Amino acid sequence: MVLTVADVQQAHHLIQALPKLLWPGFQPAQVPLVVYDGHKTALWGADPIGTGWQAEEDH
Numbered sequence: 001m002v003l004t005v006a007d008v009q010q011a012h013h014l015i016q017a018l019p020k021l022l023w024p025g026f027q028p029a030q031v032p033l034v035v036y037d038g039h040k041t042a043l044w045g046a047d048p049i050g051t052g053w054q055a056e057e058d059h
Contacts, residue, residue, distance in 0.1 A: 003037045012044060 015028045032046035043053070 003035065005042070008033070008035050008042060008044070 012028075012033050018028070029045075033044045035042045
């Protein structure tokens with residue numbers, strides 16, 4: 001199964017939409033999301049610094 005950007009975005013949206021009663025004080029929108037599909041690593045919500053990280057256009 002190939003994981004697409006749309007799949008990850010949908011999962012991220014669902015996590016953000018969860019009722020706050022599940023984790024009082026937890027704000028998913030403030031936590032970076034990292035997904036590794038076996039070939040590439042995608043990062044949302046953070047600006048990493050260091051070697052090995054580079055910006056890439058969404059597919």
